Amino acid sequence: MFPRRSYCNGLLVRRHKRHFESRQHSYIVGAAQSSTDLAWIPFDRDQFSNNTALDNDGNVQLFWKIGDDYSSYGIASRSNGYLALGFSETGAMTGADMALGYKADNGSFMLENRHAQGFVRPDVSPDQTVNMRFKEGDQSDNLTHFIFDKKNMADCLETQVDVMRDSWQWFIYAHSDSNTFAQHKDGQMGKKYVKLGTGKDVSLNVVSNVNNAKNFTVLQPELTIPAKETSYCYTLHKMPAGKKNFLVGEQPGEAGSMLHHLVLYACYDLPDSYLDMLGKEANCDARAVKNPCNGFVTEWAPGMAGRTFEPGFGKPFGEDLYQYAMLEVHYNNPDLIEGVKDTTGYSFSWTDQQVETEIGSLTTGALQGDGWFLEPGKELVTISRVCTPDCTRNWPEEGITAVAVFHHMHFRGVNTWVQIIRDGKEIMPLSTLRHFEYGYQFSKTLNEIKLLPGDRLITTCQYNTMNDTQPVPGGPSSADEMCFAWIDYYPANSILACTEVDLSLIPSSPINGSAGFCLDYTKDDPIFSSASTLTADYEHLPPSGNNCSATDGGTATGPAILQTCPETDVCFSLNVPASSKTNLERRAEPGDIFFQLSAPTSYSWVALGQGTTMSNANIFVMYSSADGKNVTLSPRTATGHVMPTHDTAASISLLEGSGIANGKMIANVRCSNCKNTMALSGGDSDWIYAHLKGPSIASDDLETPVSQHDDHGAFKWDLSKATGGSSPNPFLAAGSSTTSSSSSSAQPSLRLVQAHGAMASLAFVAIFPIGAILVRLANLSHLAWIHGAIQLLGYAIFIAAAGIGISLAKQGSYLSKPHAGIGLFLLAVLFFMPIVGALQHRLYKKVHKRTVWSYGHIFTGRVAVVLGMINGGLGLKLADAPSRYKIVYGVFAGLSGSLYIGAMIFGEMKSASERKKAVALEKESSGSSTECRRSPTTLFATSCFMASRSIFFLAHPNCFFFRILPRSPTNNRFASRSPCSLLIRIYRRCSDVALRSPASWPVLSRVDEWSASASSITAVATLALIFLTTEEDMKLHLLTIAGLIILATPARATGVTHGDSCTRDELGQKRCEKDGGHVMLCSNKNACVKYPAQ
Known part of the structure; x- marks a missing residue:
C-alpha cells in the first residue's frame, strides 16, 4: 500500500545549509601531537600529558592533562598582548566558554572567564572562581602564557561548556599585540578539533593514506549556477563494481563561494528509468527530479573537513547493497548572480577486502520535509520527532554502537539534541549541540554510545523566529527549516531511517494522524506503527541552557540576582542590596531595590508590578522611546482592571545598560520607595506581569496610553535568593550571581x-x-x-x-x-x-x-x-x-x-403535536360528547385556573410548599391559616371545576408547561438582577427567590386519581385507571377512553 520508492520521494532529499558568513578562520583538524621546537614555552611542559599546535606555524601551543572533575590547560603564544582560549561546541564563537589572559595596567596578570553570545565582544561570566581556576600566567619577551583548571562538567550551561574529555573538543583561540580586549585582526585567530582523552572512536577526522586502498571520485560536471536564491542539482554516479566493497575515507573537493552543502545518497533498488542520468550534466530543476535514493552515505557543509575511518572500519556498498549514488549539490545565490561556473564532488578511498566492522548510517528527525511550521516571533520554538521502539527492535540483539552524529538545521537553528529513552526513562542524551551555527556544521564524534533494541530516540530542534512575521514552513528552501540527525553506528544493519510521519499529508494514505516510520532497505514497503511521542516527558534540556542553580556563582560575593522568565522571551530580575535588608531589620529606611525588565522589540510594551492584582499595585511599564534607541519606563498604578495611570509618587531611575540593542528592550531600574508594597525581610514576594505584542509605542511620554494586554500572569519571588551585594547597578556588576527562579514562576x-x-x-x-x-x-x-x-x-x-x-x-x-x-x-x-x-x-x-x-x-x-x-x-x-x-x-x-x-x-x-393527536383520538372515541365541547362554565373555570396559578407561582413563590401538600384535613387547616390560603382555595376550586371536563385536560396540561416555562424565565431574570445591585443582602435575597421559583416550577396541576372503571371521587369527578402507556378518561357515555400519556 505504501511502496518505499514512491513514499520516500522527497523525504530524504531536502537537506541543505545556507552558506556561512564571510569570516576567514584558519581551519586545522588533528589529534594530540607533540612538537620538537617547544623550548620557547615559558612554563614546565612536563605537568601536562598532551600537546598540539593550534595554528599552522606552531606559534600558539596548547597543553592539557585530563582529570576526573577538573582538567588542566596551558596555552602559550608568541605575542605581546591578550591571549584567549575558547571551548566551543561547534567551532564558532557563539556559546563559547572562554579564558582570557592579559596584563593589567598595574603590571599584574589577569585571567577572566567570559562567555560569547555571538560574533560580539564576549561578556564577563558571573562565575569567576568555580568553572575556571587560575593557576599562573605572565607576559614578557613577546610571549604570553597562562595555566588554568577547567571543570569538566559545567554547572551553568548558560555561560559554560562541558569538556569532551574522552572525545573530540572544538577549541577556538585569538591573540593580539595589545592588552586592550578588542576585536582581533585577521590571522590572529583560528580553531581546531582536538581529541582530548583516550575514548575510542572510528573516525580520525583527518585525511590520511590507507594501505591497499583504491580511490574513486564522485564529480559533478562543470555547470553554470542558476541565477536564483536556492538551487538543487542532481547527478547520478555508479559506485565501483563488486559484490561488497567498503568506503574507508573521504574528502570533499574545493568549495566555491556559492556552494551550500553536498549530500551523497545511496540508491537501493534504483528504478531503471533513472539510469539515463548516468554521465549526464546536472539536473538543477529540483521539482522535476524525484530522488528515489533514500539511503545516506555522507555529507559535507562549510566548516567540515575530510575524514578517514580507523583501521578495521568501513561503510559497505556494492551489488549486495547499492551500486549507484545520487549526488545532491545545493547552491545559494541570494544576489542572483549570473554566469558563475562551478564543479564539485567527493574523493573516496575504498577497498574490496572485508573489513572487521561495518559502519551504517541512520536518519532521524523531520524526514517529512513539509507539513510542519514554526511559530513566528518567538525566541525559541521547539519541534521533536520520535524514532519508535517498533523500529529499533529490528536492530541486532546485542544492539548497535553510535560513533558520530551530524546535526542539521537552517539559519534559525539554535539548539539540537537526540535523547535516548530506555524502559520509559531517559538514560542520557545521545548527542547535544547548543548554540548551533549554520556556518559551522560538522560530524560530531561520540565516545561510542551503546543503543539497544527497543530504545526510543527523540530528535529535538530549537529555532529562533524573532525576525519572522509569518509561520516558517519545513522545506527545502534556505528560507525554510529542517531538523535532522544522521547517526553513524556499527555494526551496520538494514534500517536506514527511523522517525514519525503525518500520514494525513499523504494523498494515498487511508490513515490520518501520526505514525511511526521505519525504512528497511530489505523490504518493499516502509514499516508503520503507532507513534506515541512522549516528547514532553523527556525534554529536560532547558531552553538556552537556562538551568543555572543558586550556587552557580561559587564563592563570589557580588550581587545576588533572582531571575524568572514567565514567557520564553520575557524575563524579569530582582536584586535586594544587603544594606536595604539590614536597614529594615534596624527599623531604618529600607533603601533601594533593583529590578530588570527584558523583552524583544516585537512587544509593544511589557509591565512588571508588585502585588497579586492590578488594584493598588505598583506597576512599571516599559516601552520604546521616541528615538527607538532607548526605553521609557513609566511608573503607574490602577484602581482595578482598568488602564493604569501615571504614578507621580514613584521614585525610580533608569540605570546604565538600559536601552534597545540586538532586537531586545532592557530596563535596569532602581526603585527607592518600593518598600511601600514589599517586605524585604525574606520569604515570598508577590508580583504580576503583563505584555502586549505589536508595533512599537515609540514615546517618551510617561502618561502615553497603552492598549490592553494580550497576556498576563503572576508569580512569587523568594527574596532570600535575591538578597546580597552592594552594587549601584547589580546587572552590570562583575561577580554577580544569577539564580533562575522558574520554580517560583506564576505559570502554575x-x-x-x-x-x-x-x-x-x-x-x-x-x-x-x-x-x-x-x-x-x-x-x-x-x-x-x-x-x-x-x-x-x-x-x-x-x-x-x-x-x-x-x-x-x-x-x-x-x-x-x-x-x-x-x-x-x-x-x-x-x-x-x-x-x-x-x-x-x-x-x-x-x-x-x-x-x-x-x-x-x-x-x-x-x-x-x-x-x-x-x-x-x-x-x-x-x-x-x-x-x-x-x-x-x-x-x-x-x-x-x-x-x-x-x-x-x-x-x-x-410533544405538543403528540398531544394534539391525543385530543383528536379522544374526541373520535367519545363521539359527539357535550362534555368535549367547552361550555362557558368550563372555559370560566379554566381561565380561573390559569390566572390563579400564574399569580400563585410567579408572585408568591413561597406558596409552593402548600401547593405540593397532599389534601388532608390537617394540611387544609394549616393552609387556611397561611397568607396563601385564599390563593390556594381559589386555585383548587377552579381546577376542580375545570377537571370535570376531559376537554379541559389538553388546555390544563399546556397551562402546566406554560407556567413552568414562565417560572424558569422568571428564575433566570431574578438571577440576572443579582448583577444589577451592589447590596450583598439584596443579592442573597434574590438568589433565594430564584431558587424557590426553580423548585416550584415542576409542580403539576393536573394530577388525577384513576379507577378501574368510571367512578366518582369525593368531589364528584369521574376517574379511570391507566391502561399500559395511556390514561383512561371517562366520556359522556360513562365509558373509559384511552388518552396518550404525556
Missing part, C-alpha cells in the same frame, strides 16, 4: 486558571447540552442510561473545575464575586440532579407520564445549563482574559446555546 497558577476555565466550559458548553439534546431528540435503546452517563461525566468535570476555582478564589479573595457565587449555586443544585433524575425515571416507568420530579429535573437542568454558559463569560471577565479568549468562548457558547435552545423548542413542539 495561570495554568490553574486556564484549567478551571477549560474544564467548566467543556462541561457547560459541550457535555451538558449534548446529554440534554440526546434525551430530547434521539431514539436509542437505554437512552436514559446514556443520558445519565454523559451528564455524570459533565458533573465530574465540573466538580474538578469547581475545586480548582474554589482554591483560586480563596487565594485571590474572589468568593464574594458573582462568578464564584453562581458557580457554588450550580455546584449545589447539580448535586441533586442525578438523584432527581433517577427518581423521575423510576416513576415515569410506572405512570408513563411526566411527574413533579420530571419537571423539576427538566427545567432545573435547563436553567442550570444556560446559567453556566453565562457564568463562563463572567469568569473570563473576572480573570481579565485577553479579548481573543472572550471571542472564542462567545462564539462556541453562542453556537452551543443556540443549538441547545433550538433542540429544546423542537422537543416541546414535538
Whole structure:
C-alpha cells in the first residue's frame, strides 16, 4: 500500500545549509601531537600529558592533562598582548566558554572567564572562581602564557561548556599585540578539533593514506549556477563494481563561494528509468527530479573537513547493497548572480577486502520535509520527532554502537539534541549541540554510545523566529527549516531511517494522524506503527541552557540576582542590596531595590508590578522611546482592571545598560520607595506581569496610553535568593550571581486558571447540552442510561473545575464575586440532579407520564445549563482574559446555546403535536360528547385556573410548599391559616371545576408547561438582577427567590386519581385507571377512553 520508492520521494532529499558568513578562520583538524621546537614555552611542559599546535606555524601551543572533575590547560603564544582560549561546541564563537589572559595596567596578570553570545565582544561570566581556576600566567619577551583548571562538567550551561574529555573538543583561540580586549585582526585567530582523552572512536577526522586502498571520485560536471536564491542539482554516479566493497575515507573537493552543502545518497533498488542520468550534466530543476535514493552515505557543509575511518572500519556498498549514488549539490545565490561556473564532488578511498566492522548510517528527525511550521516571533520554538521502539527492535540483539552524529538545521537553528529513552526513562542524551551555527556544521564524534533494541530516540530542534512575521514552513528552501540527525553506528544493519510521519499529508494514505516510520532497505514497503511521542516527558534540556542553580556563582560575593522568565522571551530580575535588608531589620529606611525588565522589540510594551492584582499595585511599564534607541519606563498604578495611570509618587531611575540593542528592550531600574508594597525581610514576594505584542509605542511620554494586554500572569519571588551585594547597578556588576527562579514562576497558577476555565466550559458548553439534546431528540435503546452517563461525566468535570476555582478564589479573595457565587449555586443544585433524575425515571416507568420530579429535573437542568454558559463569560471577565479568549468562548457558547435552545423548542413542539393527536383520538372515541365541547362554565373555570396559578407561582413563590401538600384535613387547616390560603382555595376550586371536563385536560396540561416555562424565565431574570445591585443582602435575597421559583416550577396541576372503571371521587369527578402507556378518561357515555400519556 505504501511502496518505499514512491513514499520516500522527497523525504530524504531536502537537506541543505545556507552558506556561512564571510569570516576567514584558519581551519586545522588533528589529534594530540607533540612538537620538537617547544623550548620557547615559558612554563614546565612536563605537568601536562598532551600537546598540539593550534595554528599552522606552531606559534600558539596548547597543553592539557585530563582529570576526573577538573582538567588542566596551558596555552602559550608568541605575542605581546591578550591571549584567549575558547571551548566551543561547534567551532564558532557563539556559546563559547572562554579564558582570557592579559596584563593589567598595574603590571599584574589577569585571567577572566567570559562567555560569547555571538560574533560580539564576549561578556564577563558571573562565575569567576568555580568553572575556571587560575593557576599562573605572565607576559614578557613577546610571549604570553597562562595555566588554568577547567571543570569538566559545567554547572551553568548558560555561560559554560562541558569538556569532551574522552572525545573530540572544538577549541577556538585569538591573540593580539595589545592588552586592550578588542576585536582581533585577521590571522590572529583560528580553531581546531582536538581529541582530548583516550575514548575510542572510528573516525580520525583527518585525511590520511590507507594501505591497499583504491580511490574513486564522485564529480559533478562543470555547470553554470542558476541565477536564483536556492538551487538543487542532481547527478547520478555508479559506485565501483563488486559484490561488497567498503568506503574507508573521504574528502570533499574545493568549495566555491556559492556552494551550500553536498549530500551523497545511496540508491537501493534504483528504478531503471533513472539510469539515463548516468554521465549526464546536472539536473538543477529540483521539482522535476524525484530522488528515489533514500539511503545516506555522507555529507559535507562549510566548516567540515575530510575524514578517514580507523583501521578495521568501513561503510559497505556494492551489488549486495547499492551500486549507484545520487549526488545532491545545493547552491545559494541570494544576489542572483549570473554566469558563475562551478564543479564539485567527493574523493573516496575504498577497498574490496572485508573489513572487521561495518559502519551504517541512520536518519532521524523531520524526514517529512513539509507539513510542519514554526511559530513566528518567538525566541525559541521547539519541534521533536520520535524514532519508535517498533523500529529499533529490528536492530541486532546485542544492539548497535553510535560513533558520530551530524546535526542539521537552517539559519534559525539554535539548539539540537537526540535523547535516548530506555524502559520509559531517559538514560542520557545521545548527542547535544547548543548554540548551533549554520556556518559551522560538522560530524560530531561520540565516545561510542551503546543503543539497544527497543530504545526510543527523540530528535529535538530549537529555532529562533524573532525576525519572522509569518509561520516558517519545513522545506527545502534556505528560507525554510529542517531538523535532522544522521547517526553513524556499527555494526551496520538494514534500517536506514527511523522517525514519525503525518500520514494525513499523504494523498494515498487511508490513515490520518501520526505514525511511526521505519525504512528497511530489505523490504518493499516502509514499516508503520503507532507513534506515541512522549516528547514532553523527556525534554529536560532547558531552553538556552537556562538551568543555572543558586550556587552557580561559587564563592563570589557580588550581587545576588533572582531571575524568572514567565514567557520564553520575557524575563524579569530582582536584586535586594544587603544594606536595604539590614536597614529594615534596624527599623531604618529600607533603601533601594533593583529590578530588570527584558523583552524583544516585537512587544509593544511589557509591565512588571508588585502585588497579586492590578488594584493598588505598583506597576512599571516599559516601552520604546521616541528615538527607538532607548526605553521609557513609566511608573503607574490602577484602581482595578482598568488602564493604569501615571504614578507621580514613584521614585525610580533608569540605570546604565538600559536601552534597545540586538532586537531586545532592557530596563535596569532602581526603585527607592518600593518598600511601600514589599517586605524585604525574606520569604515570598508577590508580583504580576503583563505584555502586549505589536508595533512599537515609540514615546517618551510617561502618561502615553497603552492598549490592553494580550497576556498576563503572576508569580512569587523568594527574596532570600535575591538578597546580597552592594552594587549601584547589580546587572552590570562583575561577580554577580544569577539564580533562575522558574520554580517560583506564576505559570502554575495561570495554568490553574486556564484549567478551571477549560474544564467548566467543556462541561457547560459541550457535555451538558449534548446529554440534554440526546434525551430530547434521539431514539436509542437505554437512552436514559446514556443520558445519565454523559451528564455524570459533565458533573465530574465540573466538580474538578469547581475545586480548582474554589482554591483560586480563596487565594485571590474572589468568593464574594458573582462568578464564584453562581458557580457554588450550580455546584449545589447539580448535586441533586442525578438523584432527581433517577427518581423521575423510576416513576415515569410506572405512570408513563411526566411527574413533579420530571419537571423539576427538566427545567432545573435547563436553567442550570444556560446559567453556566453565562457564568463562563463572567469568569473570563473576572480573570481579565485577553479579548481573543472572550471571542472564542462567545462564539462556541453562542453556537452551543443556540443549538441547545433550538433542540429544546423542537422537543416541546414535538410533544405538543403528540398531544394534539391525543385530543383528536379522544374526541373520535367519545363521539359527539357535550362534555368535549367547552361550555362557558368550563372555559370560566379554566381561565380561573390559569390566572390563579400564574399569580400563585410567579408572585408568591413561597406558596409552593402548600401547593405540593397532599389534601388532608390537617394540611387544609394549616393552609387556611397561611397568607396563601385564599390563593390556594381559589386555585383548587377552579381546577376542580375545570377537571370535570376531559376537554379541559389538553388546555390544563399546556397551562402546566406554560407556567413552568414562565417560572424558569422568571428564575433566570431574578438571577440576572443579582448583577444589577451592589447590596450583598439584596443579592442573597434574590438568589433565594430564584431558587424557590426553580423548585416550584415542576409542580403539576393536573394530577388525577384513576379507577378501574368510571367512578366518582369525593368531589364528584369521574376517574379511570391507566391502561399500559395511556390514561383512561371517562366520556359522556360513562365509558373509559384511552388518552396518550404525556
